[in-house]
Amino acid sequence: MERKILHIDVNNAFLSWTAINMLNNGEEIDIRNIPSIIGGDESKRRGIVLAKSPPAKKFGIVTGEPIYMARKKCPEIKIYPSNYKLYKYYSNKLYELFLEYTEYVERFSVDECFLDMTEFLMGRDIFDIAKEISSRIKEELGFTVNVGISSNKLLAKMASDFEKPDKIHTLYKNEIEQKMWNLPASELFMLGRKTIPKINKLGMKTIGDIAKADKNVLIKVFGKHGKQMWEYANGIDNSKVIYEYQQPKCIGNSVTLPFDIVNIEKLNEILLLLSEKVSFRLRKHNLIGNSISVQIKTKDFEVFSHQKKIDISTDQTKTIYEVSRSLLEKIHNGQKIRLIGVRVSNLSNKDECQMSIFDVAENKKQKKLDDVMDKIKDKYGYNSITRAGEINVRDIINIRED
DNA sequence: TCTGGGGTCCTAGGACCC
DNA sequence: TCTGGGGTCCTAGGACCC
Numbered sequence: 001m002e003r004k005i006l007h008i009d010v011n012n013a014f015l016s017w018t019a020i021n022m023l024n025n026g027e028e029i030d031i032r033n034i035p036s037i038i039g040g041d042e043s044k045r046r047g048i049v050l051a052k053s054p055p056a057k058k059f060g061i062v063t064g065e066p067i068y069m070a071r072k073k074c075p076e077i078k079i080y081p082s083n084y085k086l087y088k089y090y091s092n093k094l095y096e097l098f099l100e101y102t103e104y105v106e107r108f109s110v111d112e113c114f115l116d117m118t119e120f121l122m123g124r125d126i127f128d129i130a131k132e133i134s135s136r137i138k139e140e141l142g143f144t145v146n147v148g149i150s151s152n153k154l155l156a157k158m159a160s161d162f163e164k165p166d167k168i169h170t171l172y173k174n175e176i177e178q179k180m181w182n183l184p185a186s187e188l189f190m191l192g193r194k195t196i197p198k199i200n201k202l203g204m205k206t207i208g209d210i211a212k213a214d215k216n217v218l219i220k221v222f223g224k225h226g227k228q229m230w231e232y233a234n235g236i237d238n239s240k241v242i243y244e245y246q247q248p249k250c251i252g253n254s255v256t257l258p259f260d261i262v263n264i265e266k267l268n269e270i271l272l273l274l275s276e277k278v279s280f281r282l283r284k285h286n287l288i289g290n291s292i293s294v295q296i297k298t299k300d301f302e303v304f305s306h307q308k309k310i311d312i313s314t315d316q317t318k319t320i321y322e323v324s325r326s327l328l329e330k331i332h333n334g335q336k337i338r339l340i341g342v343r344v345s346n347l348s349n350k351d352e353c354q355m356s357i358f359d360v361a362e363n364k365k366q367k368k369l370d371d372v373m374d375k376i377k378d379k380y381g382y383n384s385i386t387r388a389g390e391i392n393v394r395d396i397i398n399i400r401e402d
Numbered sequence: 403t404c405t406g407g408g409g410t411c412c413t414a415g416g417a418c419c420c
Numbered sequence: 421t422c423t424g425g426g427g428t429c430c431t432a433g434g435a436c437c438c
Binding site (some may be wrong): 063111112189192195225293304307308309 | 429431432435438
């Protein structure tokens with residue numbers, strides 16, 4: 001049976017939500033109507049464009065580019081900081097609204113959802129439902145969305161990416177040739193900047209070219225990815241709308257430093273801060289992991305990583321920190337470090353994990369310390385307490401409260 | 403006044419086992 | 421004597437997404 005899938009995407013999410021928040025706080029200008037962007041902190045070397053207003057887009061400003069580039073394109077551009085708490089708030093509001101229409105809602109990102117409406121049409125036309133959802137969001141929440149309608153997730157997602165903002169598009173199987181095949185290959189979901197030149201080299205420019213290409217040639221050149229791009233170009237996608245909560249596969253934190261650091265002691269202090277944050281989040285999720293990895297990016301943007309499997313899964317700050325330290329020692333050869341990160345993967349649920357009495361390597365003292373710190377963080381905020389070693393670097397890097 | 407931070411998935415090569 | 425072949429696990433790196 002043909003499914004009915006909606007993909008709903010907030011237009012310029014971070015900027016729209018910031019605009020509404022400002023209006024609610026008495027601001028008179030709607031920053032959606034002037035050249036404006038949401039951007040990171042340039043003084044901390046995090047100055048990239050995270051979202052742009054439609055007038056900013058007219059200047060050719062694109063998401064992900066450095067703010068100084070945006071300023072070059074439009075000197076009068078207004079720049080506003082990001083606010084993840086606010087984004088989470090509106091994301092939840094949106095999700096709650098969708099649940100009124102179907103229980104099958106997949107949160108694809110903070111500003112995108114897939115809805116499987118197949119069993120919840122109640123005899124109504126899917127386009128009418130899309131219109132109702134769209135106008136309710138506008139009236140009740142104050143921002144606009146794009147809605148894509150189709151019989152699978154890929155096509156619904158491609159459809160929502162057509163003309164913006166505040167539009168509803170269909171992309172059914174019989175519309176693929178007319179609506180999708182003439183688009184450049186780069187528009188196809190999962191075709192990124194590294195693959196496009198290779199596709200072009202094979203003489204393919206449009207999505208239609210890929211769709212009509214020999215599938216086996218694509219598989220030969222790109223492996224699994226080749227199979228997927230051929231299927232996507234032909235509108236084939238059998239993936240389900242995943243509406244149940246998915247346990248994360250890894251939890252990591254990384255930070256771009258405000259200036260390059262070579263000193264290993266300083267780097268270790270930052271590692272402690274990151275280990276603290278990662279393990280705190282693991283404990284919040286009731287997860288433990290046994291693969292610990294450290295990533296660095298040098299001043300020349302070279303990326304290196306090392307990882308290590310430990311015998312017993314952990315969520316303890318001290319263990320994660322100590323393994324991270326040894327990993328950093330192996331990668332670091334005196335390079336100037338721009339970014340450093342810690343990640344724990346191979347996660348399992350702490351309660352479901354059956355450990356023999358001999359496996360419980362949990363250091364009781366450490367566990368108590370973690371527990372106490374967590375409680376204080378919960379009560380007074382994440383940054384309310386630090387381990388002694390962290391204090392120096394806390395001024396250098398600024399840990400977000402979210 | 404150069405280029406974020408959170409993820410997921412895949413691949414290639416080496417170690418090791420039978 | 422002159423180097424099997426299948427399988428699993430681990431690691432490093434890379435592509436892609438929002």
